[in-house]
Amino acid sequence: MPELMWREALNQALSEEMERDVNVFLMGEEVARYNGAYKVSLGLLDKFGSARVVDAPISELGFAGLGVGAAMVGLRPVIEMMTWNFAILAMDQIVNNAAKLRHMSGGQLRCPIVFRGPNGAGGRLSSQHSQSLEANYAHFPGLKILAPSTPADAKGLMKAAIRDDNPIIFLEAELLYPVKGEVPAGEFLLPIGKADLKREGKDATIVTWSRMYYFAEQAAQMLEQEGIQVDLLDLRTLKPLDEEAILTSVRKTNRVVVVEEGWNFCGLGAQIADLLQSRAFDELDAPVERVTGLDVNRSYAAVLEKATEVSAERIVAAVKKVLYREEGS
């Protein structure tokens, strides 16, 4: 199987879908002549022309809404946000229009649109460029939220997202774009709403998504050295949440750690902890632990930034805590 970088896997997905369906177009800042701020759209302008790969002005609200309007009448826009931080300017169009069109029209309209771009930290970018915003979008009915971790998952879910008839929030990560992995060539789709058990173990469950998967995998390897085996559940889709996959794992391990890059307060991990207390209370042998970003604005200074981040060491400590095997206890 060919090994591709994340950005190449996404490029392949976009290219294949644009080839397959003339209604698919890509719009965003720097996607065309610049070949994408992170080179996800490399070569697509030459291949598909300037009406299908469109350099937008710096008007996130405007071109997000343009995409929604085009989707209302049967086009299938892929709207690139240079980062999700900038998409905050487009919240009105995503939340008030895209997410509500089907409902407000009483089922007359559909809105097949993908909003995609990097989410989370890029490294030394201070407060405004480092936010993990999945919890914000997950709050609203009418949006599906995807946050894959591997290049293969990114390709399979991007193709599925473009073919889905609902508005999709597709979360990538700047630090993932150069990450490599095996990616199936050609027609490869993954189901939206299905988590992937990336590692199996009997002692505890780590639930995570997106870039945090790599920290969790590293932690799992460290734990293995100490004879602790974990289920590593990569959610891939945050909404609709694969509740069954989470519940199945907890029934086996009875201990859960949720890892997310974003802030603790009202983070998605809180929702998962609630799912566990309401639907698997009797299965739990320890309170659910959450490993999250620190609840502060992110700093530029290296030492301050590092202290706000999730690390494999913090995940290891959390797993040991749910196993009541804390250092020094």
Add this chain to the structure above:
Amino acid sequence: MASAYSKELLLSMYRHMYLIRRFEERAAQAYTQGKINGFCHLYIGQEAVAVGTTEALRPDDYQLGAYRDHGYPLTRGADPRMVMAELFGKATGYCKGKGGSMHIFDVEHSVLGGYGIVGGQIPLAAGLGFASRYRSDGRVTVCYFGEAAANQGAFHETLNMAAKWSLPVIFLCENNRYGMGTAFARVSPMPEVYKRAAAYGIRGEPVDGMDVLKTYEAVKDCAAHCRAGKGPVLLEANTYRYRGHSMSDPATYRSKTEVEQERKGDPIPKLRQWCVEQQKFPESEFEAIDVEIRATIDAAVKFAEESPEPSLDELHEDIFVEPGDPDVKPRERVLGMKVDWPRHPGPKDYRVTWDLEPREQAEVAGEKPGLKKPARA
């Protein structure tokens, strides 16, 4: 005197303006009786804008607007009973009672919604225009918005894109002079909205929105401009709402004299009088229309009153589209009618021939940004 307008057109204009007027008056009455709730923004006084516009368009041209949205669907053939039922929050409404007064969608008649966030519909119109150019379908989009929406960022962002890409959109500003209770000139250094077209290098002009024929002519001309690929137009229809911003607004911020003065220019008697005096149409024809419309509205209210509430099963419907889900066709769902539903081209049905930004154009534009060197004296 021979008219440039057919009798059929003139009577249709009168009929639709009167239909909206009576519809809105009865909606106001139902609101005070507690049968309609929430926000209810009446179109009374502004009828000439929607009617003149619709008569100037092709039936498949897209229209969308803000939350003062009862008028546009009625001009296009929406069933008044189902619009009224939507206002009543009944299952037989256009949107199953889920949208209410502010969100009337009648996709069958290319009415793509009423939107409740000021200016939020403006970017959508660029998307509709983009789709028309992308597929070369020759459609024009009319985007209604109030003058106060022109102060939103969405207005600027959209007109900038629409102008640069020559999208076939008529941005139709209905200037009724007040953004809720704030007179537009109080918050706008340049209160003539059409003048802002100059900032985007597009055509911009005002029209007397209290005159249905003038509005009709202006929109017809703008639509031809758009269809000829000459880009968008910013058309400002100067109009006036006789009622408050919504049913809950007593409109104490303007004088009685002002409203009385504006009412003298009422577009409905104005057209009727012109037809009778200049065109020699018999009064009796108008009287017959009035009787017919009053019966139509009585039937609409009766239908809405007698319709069932939505079923609780509807709560979870229309949040996500599941594979194989059809789109809901309101008149088919409610009245059992066979309807002609708009179909969108499939994955292989066409090729995109539009070159949105020819390479040479991009290169030339890239060379000349910023200040030009001043010529030597």
